Amino acid sequence: MAPPTTEPLTAERILVATEEVLRRHGPAKATVVDVARALGVSHGSVYRHFRTKAALREAVTKRWLDRTTATLTAVATAEDRDPEARLRDWLTTLFEAKRRKAGDDPELFATYQVLAEENGEAVAAHIADLTAQLTGIIRSGTATGTFASTDPTTTARAVFHATSRFHKPSFAPAWQEPDIEKQFTAVLDLVLRGLRA
Amino acid sequence: MAPPTTEPLTAERILVATEEVLRRHGPAKATVVDVARALGVSHGSVYRHFRTKAALREAVTKRWLDRTTATLTAVATAEDRDPEARLRDWLTTLFEAKRRKAGDDPELFATYQVLAEENGEAVAAHIADLTAQLTGIIRSGTATGTFASTDPTTTARAVFHATSRFHKPSFAPAWQEPDIEKQFTAVLDLVLRGLRA
């Protein structure tokens, strides 16, 4: 548990170790002392890089949320593709990513759900990022005449809200239902019909 | 706490007393002994009418859910009115009712949220009731040519899912956001556009 290293103790190394500790012990039992032990340092050293335990957990939360955003950016910014297909892809990618994470490792998913709940601000920023991507897709759709929207920002948020069931973590149990894909398709079709010019 | 009555002890009286005890003590501390004390009987008498504490709580949950359904039935079955207006009204009534309950008495709302979580089956039946009402509205809309839907049941569920943010109790904190009505209108407009023939 205490592999002695010559490497300098960086914020990055602490974050990686914290993720590992959270994975192992869960959000309730993961302590700063555990993180320090995993790194082979005293817990005082961890506080040199993060003012509080809450700040450390917030940093872990942000990293995790940013990884999700990165995956979607590629889909959102494929400016050459048909906006309708891009929107369909974007929402499907988001849903599939969430569903896979929740299904593959439910405990880890629950852990990050707890972190998300205690860092509402980071989550709000993440959601702002996502709706900004959606706004971009919708705006280019109105430009090409595919979509009808007088206010792409409002429309983007409406699309995001209408598809909550397929990305909000609190719906994760529903993602196990056998007809969940049918449910998703039905909502997606309804929303896309509503968007079309 | 023990008003002696000559009235016979009925399931109905027990349910009313249980609601009161839940309101007073919350879901975690409400005990069968409390209910019996409120009625001035021994707790053994309560078990004469309800096999277990869980069964008693389930019965309370069903009563509460049924009261919500009843309010909406009136809107759903106004067969003479324009289906689009009826759908708009139905979803608005549902949202306003939930929002008012959550805002007026957050503790009681939280109590019933706990009861709902522990009685998934009763909630599923309630949701089936609601989507059946929606299906009725959509079916009459397709009959008059207002709505386009090849499968009113699937469409009804899609409409219900797309508006989750405005009726699922787990979204109650979001119902306090200043622009929540704007959010609701945006989703409602999007969904209704998607439904139109």
Place this chain on the structure above:
DNA sequence: CAGCTGACAGATTTCAATATCTGTCAGCTG
């Protein structure tokens, strides 16, 4: 004798003592 009571066993919850953790900082070490 139908309906209610209250004592009881086992399960669950509460509470207070004990242990662990968080965050600080004076001093050590390379």
Place this chain on the structure above:
DNA sequence: CAGCTGACAGATATTGAAATCTGTCAGCTG
């Protein structure tokens, strides 16, 4: 002397013994 350590005070979590609750049922009562 920059970076780390580890002892410490106060806050939080764990634990196990005591209290309460659930569900049953033999017997009381009107």
